[in-house]
Amino acid sequence: MWLSWVLAQIRKAQTMKYPHLEGKRILILSGHTHVSTGTTGFYHPSKRLYTSEAILNLDIAYQAMRILELDGVRCELGHGNFTRRATLAERFDPDAIISFHAQANAQTATRGFEIWYPGDDDLSPVLALRIAEHMGLTGIVPRVPAVKNMEVDDNAGTWKDDHDGLFETCRVRPCVIVEAGFVSNEEDWKVLRNTEGQRMVAAAAIRGLNAFF
Numbered sequence: 305m306w307l308s309w310v311l312a313q314i315r316k317a318q319t320m321k322y323p324h325l326e327g328k329r330i331l332i333l334s335g336h337t338h339v340s341t342g343t344t345g346f347y348h349p350s351k352r353l354y355t356s357e358a359i360l361n362l363d364i365a366y367q368a369m370r371i372l373e374l375d376g377v378r379c380e381l382g383h384g385n386f387t388r389r390a391t392l393a394e395r396f397d398p399d400a401i402i403s404f405h406a407q408a409n410a411q412t413a414t415r416g417f418e419i420w421y422p423g424d425d426d427l428s429p430v431l432a433l434r435i436a437e438h439m440g441l442t443g444i445v446p447r448v449p450a451v452k453n454m455e456v457d458d459n460a461g462t463w464k465d466d467h468d469g470l471f472e473t474c475r476v477r478p479c480v481i482v483e484a485g486f487v488s489n490e491e492d493w494k495v496l497r498n499t500e501g502q503r504m505v506a507a508a509a510i511r512g513l514n515a516f517f
């Protein structure tokens with residue numbers, strides 16, 4: 305009896321694209337809210353192509369949810385203010401949290417991804433590194449450094465509150481923030497603006513998650 309159960313588990317694991325996520329519970333968060341929309345970037349002023357970070361984050365988070373659900377991984381999508389996200393984190397009791405964000409800079413040449421982690425545990429920096437290792441498939445280049453400790457590298461940007469708030473409100477670890485790229489940079493924006501690019505960012509995060517477990 306137990307042998308057939310073991311064989312069934314092995315078969316199931318073999319058919320999963322991300323077998324290390326089997327039995328895991330993953331909480332996906334999209335940064336910011338419809339009220340506090342995060343950065344609002346544009347890649348070319350004359351073209352007036354504006355985007356709200358909150359919408360972009362939600363699109364990427366949706367793609368991540370889709371990838372996880374297709375693989376049969378238990379997951380929840382959290383958005384809205386910290387109280388809502390923290391309540392969800394407590395209720396869902398996840399094994400890991402990934403929060404998606406994007407950045408903007410007045411210097412339009414500034415580009416690349418960063419993965420942030422809280423400085424209060426040993427698991428989050430490892431997950432951040434694993435995700436950074438898989439971001440290459442997106443075509444978005446790494447920032448230097450690509451992996452950042454919230455307590456050491458805090459850049460006090462306009463979205464600092466969202467970083468602090470998440471790490472302080474959600475006590476689940478590992479917990480990381482994927483700053484997928486700069487909406488103010490043309491190269492990054494080419495990736496981030498369309499569904500395929502958003503799917504690649506989400507897939508890189510999930511691959512990193514699978515490598516972590």
Ligand SMILES: [Zn+2]
Nearest residue numbers: 335342405463
């Ligand atoms: Zn943000």
